[in-house]
Amino acid sequence: MKVTVLAGGVGGARFLKGLRHHLRQAMPDGAGGTTAKITAVVNTGDDMWLTGLRVCPDLDSVMYALAGVNDESRGWGRSGETERVSAELTAYGVGWPWFTLGDLDIGTHITRSHLLRTGLALSHVTRQLASRWDIGIELLPMSDEEVETQVVLDGPTADVPEVVHFEEWWVRYRAQRPAREFIQAGLTEAAPAPGVLTAISAADVVVLAPSNPVVSVGTIMNVPGIREGIQTTPAPVVGISPIISGAAVRGMAEACLAAVGVRTGADAVALHYGARSEGGVLDAWLIDSADARLSDPIARAGVHPVVVPLWMNDVQTSANLAAAVLDAASTLSAAKS
Amino acid sequence: MKVTVLAGGVGGARFLKGLRHHLRQAMPDGAGGTTAKITAVVNTGDDMWLTGLRVCPDLDSVMYALAGVNDESRGWGRSGETERVSAELTAYGVGWPWFTLGDLDIGTHITRSHLLRTGLALSHVTRQLASRWDIGIELLPMSDEEVETQVVLDGPTADVPEVVHFEEWWVRYRAQRPAREFIQAGLTEAAPAPGVLTAISAADVVVLAPSNPVVSVGTIMNVPGIREGIQTTPAPVVGISPIISGAAVRGMAEACLAAVGVRTGADAVALHYGARSEGGVLDAWLIDSADARLSDPIARAGVHPVVVPLWMNDVQTSANLAAAVLDAASTLSAAKS
Numbered sequence: 171m172k173v174t175v176l177a178g179g180v181g182g183a184r185f186l187k188g189l190r191h192h193l194r195q196a197m198p199d200g201a202g203g204t205t206a207k208i209t210a211v212v213n214t215g216d217d218m219w220l221t222g223l224r225v226c227p228d229l230d231s232v233m234y235a236l237a238g239v240n241d242e243s244r245g246w247g248r249s250g251e252t253e254r255v256s257a258e259l260t261a262y263g264v265g266w267p268w269f270t271l272g273d274l275d276i277g278t279h280i281t282r283s284h285l286l287r288t289g290l291a292l293s294h295v296t297r298q299l300a301s302r303w304d305i306g307i308e309l310l311p312m313s314d315e316e317v318e319t320q321v322v323l324d325g326p327t328a329d330v331p332e333v334v335h336f337e338e339w340w341v342r343y344r345a346q347r348p349a350r351e352f353i354q355a356g357l358t359e360a361a362p363a364p365g366v367l368t369a370i371s372a373a374d375v376v377v378l379a380p381s382n383p384v385v386s387v388g389t390i391m392n393v394p395g396i397r398e399g400i401q402t403t404p405a406p407v408v409g410i411s412p413i414i415s416g417a418a419v420r421g422m423a424e425a426c427l428a429a430v431g432v433r434t435g436a437d438a439v440a441l442h443y444g445a446r447s448e449g450g451v452l453d454a455w456l457i458d459s460a461d462a463r464l465s466d467p468i469a470r471a472g473v474h475p476v477v478v479p480l481w482m483n484d485v486q487t488s489a490n491l492a493a494a495v496l497d498a499a500s501t502l503s504a505a506k507s
Numbered sequence: 508m509k510v511t512v513l514a515g516g517v518g519g520a521r522f523l524k525g526l527r528h529h530l531r532q533a534m535p536d537g538a539g540g541t542t543a544k545i546t547a548v549v550n551t552g553d554d555m556w557l558t559g560l561r562v563c564p565d566l567d568s569v570m571y572a573l574a575g576v577n578d579e580s581r582g583w584g585r586s587g588e589t590e591r592v593s594a595e596l597t598a599y600g601v602g603w604p605w606f607t608l609g610d611l612d613i614g615t616h617i618t619r620s621h622l623l624r625t626g627l628a629l630s631h632v633t634r635q636l637a638s639r640w641d642i643g644i645e646l647l648p649m650s651d652e653e654v655e656t657q658v659v660l661d662g663p664t665a666d667v668p669e670v671v672h673f674e675e676w677w678v679r680y681r682a683q684r685p686a687r688e689f690i691q692a693g694l695t696e697a698a699p700a701p702g703v704l705t706a707i708s709a710a711d712v713v714v715l716a717p718s719n720p721v722v723s724v725g726t727i728m729n730v731p732g733i734r735e736g737i738q739t740t741p742a743p744v745v746g747i748s749p750i751i752s753g754a755a756v757r758g759m760a761e762a763c764l765a766a767v768g769v770r771t772g773a774d775a776v777a778l779h780y781g782a783r784s785e786g787g788v789l790d791a792w793l794i795d796s797a798d799a800r801l802s803d804p805i806a807r808a809g810v811h812p813v814v815v816p817l818w819m820n821d822v823q824t825s826a827n828l829a830a831a832v833l834d835a836a837s838t839l840s841a842a843k844s
Contacts, residue, residue, distance in 0.1 A: 221617055221618065221621040222559070222617065222620050222621040222624050223617065252589070252591060252610075254589060254591075254610040254611060254614070255592060255610050255611075255613055255614045255617065256614075257614070258610075258611055258613075258614020258615065258617075258618070259614055259617060259618060261614075261639055262614065262615070262618040262635075262636060262639055263635075263639075264617075264618050264621055264622070273589075273591040273592050273595075273610050274591060274592075274595055276592055276595075276613075276617075277591070277592045277593075277594070277595020277596055277598075277599065278595065278599070280558055280559065280560065280592065280595075280596060280601075280613075280617075281558065281595070281596060281599040281601050283559050284558040284559040284601055285601070287559050298599075298600075299599060302598055302599055302600075
């Protein structure tokens with residue numbers, strides 16, 4: 171059993187943790203693991219160089235969560251953090267004072283930046299970082315190339331827009347300043363990281379995690395070759411709505427959807443992704459019980475709707491959601507054969 | 508009054524602190540400072556790139572000490588340090604586990620490395636870092652170019668020597684493995700940093716701090732142009748012995764002196780530097796009261812010996828030593844005119 175998941179940060183991490191938990195129970199290897207192979211293809215479009223350190227917010231959120239060292243309450247970074255280094259950077263007048271990196275987290279960034287500068291590819295470095303922990307999931311960056319998501323905002327004068335890094339818009343401005351447009355520098359020249367296309371084409375199930383459909387899953391699929399890989403894989407493609415009852419489960423996905431003209435609704439996002447039979451990427455789409463009434467428009471768009479509880483409150487509810495994804499996939503596979 | 512001091516790390520820092528204290532009292536500017544101008548030309552031959560961070564041990568020792576944020580008991584680094592980042596690097600398997608950088612210190616290295624990578628010269632970056640504190644002394648690296656001191660050690664087989672960075676020999680091996688030779692990569696191509704030659708030629712006194720004569724003061728003087736600058740400056744050149752009673756005051760200078768064939772004695776080091784009248788760099792040489800009997804051989808070598816207490820136990824004893832240096836310089840200037 172091979173499951174490949176396209177994931178952003180926190181939502182992707184929670185789903186992956188539930189999936190791992192479910193598969194360790196449903197397909198145990200007798201040594202505490204699973205015989206199933208889980209591959210996560212993680213968004214790197216929010217990555218940045220900050221005071222000479224390569225920061226990969228989504229890769230780190232996923233790695234920390236799977237390693238069990240993430241800060242659950244804060245939703246990002248390591249648990250038990252301190253911010254002594256960041257305070258020094260601020261005192262020296264460098265960096266982003268509103269983007270405080272923890273000391274343990276900086277240890278990751280120094281290591282990554284150092285290894286990248288020795289000439290290693292991000293996919294290699296990611297594997298080396300993750301090897302510190304026994305996470306049981308293969309973590310792949312979507313690409314080894316640098317992609318930088320920038321946000322076009324209204325500037326001080328109407329005809330001169332202001333362009334900021336996605337993380338500046340997201341963290342400093344809390345996505346409160348309307349985004350006119352996203353620019354993803356480097357994206358059209360980027361190639362999928364080694365292993366990504368195979369993980370999609372050879373999978374038994376491809377999952378779109380309940381991550382931001384625009385700047386996380388959307389970015390991954392815009393790496394040349396990945397969308398085509400998803401459209402053509404023999405595996406069923408199952409997505410999970412990041413929207414429940416017309417609101418984003420976490421993050422500020424509304425502001426991202428608004429920028430690309432998509433309503434914040436579980437049905438609207440399904441239609442935005444589109445049915446594979448219609449040139450899109452979805453075979454099935456999981457929506458929350460609260461959105462059951464949206465099954466019809468989703469089905470009419472050619473996507474198989476599945477109504478289940480979507481809230482991932484703990485590892486068990488996340489595992490239940492993962493089980494529902496695999497059920498939907500096996501239903502689709504059975505219908506096809 | 509312009510005083511220019513060639514300095515290594517801890518010994519240089521203590522002397523500079525005493526000199527500043529003395530001049531603030533002897534030549535006050537009415538605002539807590541001094542009308543005198545103090546310039547420190549600091550050794551950068553022990554600098555290194557470590558996991559992508561530019562570490563400058565001597566510049567930092569001097570800056571932290573003058574800022575009053577150094578760890579007096581440990582003799583290096585910042586006071587109140589923690590080592591959370593270094594523990595992460597070790598857990599990820601990068602860096603030197605025996606060369607633990609503190610978190611506050613790493614803040615300095617990240618800032619420096621970032622500014623260097625933007626294209627700024629080390630002298631500019633050093634000024635920017637020091638501007639955070641009101642240290643009242645101009646800190647100049649000996650050179651903006653990278654110089655790397657390597658130590659040639661006996662290898663596993665007799666004909667294949669092992670070459671390690673100076674800090675590895677110093678910190679990891681505590682200078683216990685005999686050094687065959689020092690290699691200072693980049694030194695002959697290095698140029699004095701902007702301001703260094705002027706600080707020497709326009710000084711009223713040039714001081715060789717009681718720092719390591721081989722790998723600190725010796726390295727500075729081996730930057731092409733600096734030894735000549737010292738030999739030709741109209742200012743008297745006064746050195747302070749880093750050796751008292753046949754032993755190094757701090758550090759492991761014996762092992763460095765042995766590598767260049769110099770006995771560990773206050774007189775032997777004076778002869779190693781040599782009299783300016785004989786093509787060397789010294790006019791006067793301060794030795795400790797315990798070494799008074801060495802005045803004769805020093806005087807015979809053409810260097811004016813001055814016997815004073817050399818131990819810098821606190822800022823007052825350091826200030827007294829600085830006063831003795833300035834006294835010796837004015838005696839020499841008076842004799843000359």
